[in-house]
Amino acid sequence: MTVSGVQWLVTAEVLNGRIGEGHWIEGDRNSEGRGESAEARRPADVPAAAMTDVLTVGRAHRPTDSVDTCSTPPSLMWTQFETNPFPVYARLRRDFPLVRDESLDAWVVSRYADVRAALCDPRLAPPDNTLRTARADHTPLRTVLSAALRNHAPTNLRRTAFGAAEELAWRAAAEIRRCGSTDLVPTFCEALPVQVLTAALGLPSADAPRLRLSCNAAASKPRLACLEPHIAARRSEPGDDLLSTLCAAEIEGRPLTDQEIQRMCAVLLTAGARTTEKALALFLTNLVDHPDAQAAVAEKPDLVHAAWAESLRRDPPTHVVFRRATEAVDLPSGTIPAGATVACLPASANRDPAHFADPDHFDIRRPERDEFAASAENLAFGAGERSCLGAHLARLLGETVSALLHHLPHLRWTDGFTPTPQGLINRSTPRLRVTARP
Numbered sequence: 001m002t003v004s005g006v007q008w009l010v011t012a013e014v015l016n017g018r019i020g021e022g023h024w025i026e027g028d029r030n031s032e033g034r035g036e037s038a039e040a041r042r043p044a045d046v047p048a049a050a051m052t053d054v055l056t057v058g059r060a061h062r063p064t065d066s067v068d069t070c071s072t073p074p075s076l077m078w079t080q081f082e083t084n085p086f087p088v089y090a091r092l093r094r095d096f097p098l099v100r101d102e103s104l105d106a107w108v109v110s111r112y113a114d115v116r117a118a119l120c121d122p123r124l125a126p127p128d129n130t131l132r133t134a135r136a137d138h139t140p141l142r143t144v145l146s147a148a149l150r151n152h153a154p155t156n157l158r159r160t161a162f163g164a165a166e167e168l169a170w171r172a173a174a175e176i177r178r179c180g181s182t183d184l185v186p187t188f189c190e191a192l193p194v195q196v197l198t199a200a201l202g203l204p205s206a207d208a209p210r211l212r213l214s215c216n217a218a219a220s221k222p223r224l225a226c227l228e229p230h231i232a233a234r235r236s237e238p239g240d241d242l243l244s245t246l247c248a249a250e251i252e253g254r255p256l257t258d259q260e261i262q263r264m265c266a267v268l269l270t271a272g273a274r275t276t277e278k279a280l281a282l283f284l285t286n287l288v289d290h291p292d293a294q295a296a297v298a299e300k301p302d303l304v305h306a307a308w309a310e311s312l313r314r315d316p317p318t319h320v321v322f323r324r325a326t327e328a329v330d331l332p333s334g335t336i337p338a339g340a341t342v343a344c345l346p347a348s349a350n351r352d353p354a355h356f357a358d359p360d361h362f363d364i365r366r367p368e369r370d371e372f373a374a375s376a377e378n379l380a381f382g383a384g385e386r387s388c389l390g391a392h393l394a395r396l397l398g399e400t401v402s403a404l405l406h407h408l409p410h411l412r413w414t415d416g417f418t419p420t421p422q423g424l425i426n427r428s429t430p431r432l433r434v435t436a437r438p
């Protein structure tokens, strides 16, 4: 049966491995044989299998029972990849550094040198980049966002971020006292980034949960119409907030339209909040799994940056970043043909033993570098002209974990709980059931 005119919401987690519910693609839906339908309807710039991933919701991975996994190059679509991608990455890096993944319909690069080179090469363009623009339009939009974010973080936001973290930590501690445990994903990781971004935009804090939902909801559009009255207010009476900065910003001599501002806010909330939520959950997982590191950070809160950077290196939330080759491109391990889709694997690159000593080890005392700057060594924030614009804000958000550890000393898993990371493109654990010393 075919249902015509259905608008497919395609998350940019699929399109480019990052953000952004909010991509609508007009297409027909074939309710039988959804995978075939996905293939038939997929836009030219979306990998076939990635599209199938959306439409089959959680059934994208293929069982490996019928595959000779020893002689076949590993595929990101294998079930064992979903369960634990790191052994698959190790094999890709060792034996297949540049390989065509037929199931994914993309070339896969996994070594540090290849992933960095691919992310930095302008001939490898995002299929649909975070700012949702062609390359020519990307630079002015990026300049506006980058300046706006620079003006508002982290100094203005520090107090807000720590205030929010203290309150969330206090509530989590109260829940532990009352019930014996809490789930830090909803109580801390999901709540904190959107609260801080809402404050940065100058919107009422009561709007935070609604904004998070409207960015997540299947019904969301790539812009936030609920911001209209706030934009009108800032245009007539500018304040000292990110929204006012966007209202005053110009692209090529003209002010941004209301729609462009709404779209940028949606990008900030989805790119900023969603990815940071996942990264915070992985950071807390590492701290609970490594009590010595947790104790060191609790005792010396200055260590929190190094620990946060190390967690982003070892367990970045973004596992796959897609690019499309506008022409043939030579990478250290071989040539990507023109027109090909490329799946770059930052999480694999960050565990490349050719680049990081003992890469699987969570070591908060690695030689210090500023991993939140454009010169960052690890690829959690991407690299090159499309790298993350919110890295310094992310640094601040991670720093607040020291406040959480202060209120919840000796965090440990509740009996019988094991965190289980999930996700093909963006990966994190959906539950963090912990208890702490009262």
Ligand code: HEM
Pocket (backbone or CB within 6 Å): 016, 018, 119, 126, 129, 130, 131, 142, 145, 197, 267, 268, 269, 271, 272, 273, 275, 276, 279, 316, 317, 318, 321, 379, 380, 381, 382, 383, 385, 386, 387, 388, 389, 390, 391, 393, 394
């Ligand atoms: C730990 C948290 C974060 C991680 C791991 C992360 C990761 C990334 C990555 C890997 C990219 C590059 C994608 C590509 O190459 O196509 C990216 C881009 C981007 N990020 Fe983040 N991000 C984080 C937090 C944030 C925050 C807090 C904001 C803003 C409030 C933000 C805003 C953006 C924007 C606007 C882009 C698009 C840049 C462009 O297309 O030029 N991110 N991020």
